[in-house]
Amino acid sequence: MINEKQSVIPADHPSLAGHFPDHPITPGVVILDEVLQALADQWPEKRAVEIPVVKFLAPLRPEQPFTIRLVESGIRQVRFECIQQDGQPLAQGYLLLADAGG
Helix, strand or coil: CEEEEEECCCCCCHHHCCCCCCCCCCCHHHHHHHHHHHHHHHCCCCCEEEEEEEEECCCCCCCCCEEEEEEECCCCEEEEEEEECCCCEEEEEEEEECCCCC
16 A cells, blocks of 8 residues: 655754755755654554665755655565655655564
């Protein structure tokens, strides 16, 4: 099952203050935080415990909308893709989930 969420990092996000003044780029950890929030919104019962693979493929500017796509790819794994409005990939990887009991 594929699930999508639209997201945007506001220009006043605290992580942007010193991240390349006059040409801000959203730090990867902020993008990953959005991915984790999308997981929690879609599947509240699931919890990511590891992000073993992630590739950042293009920079993300503040206020630039993007789509987070989550795809279940196993009992304990969810693949994710972040895609810019023009269809260009922004980031991709997968999340390892906690065992059902823990």
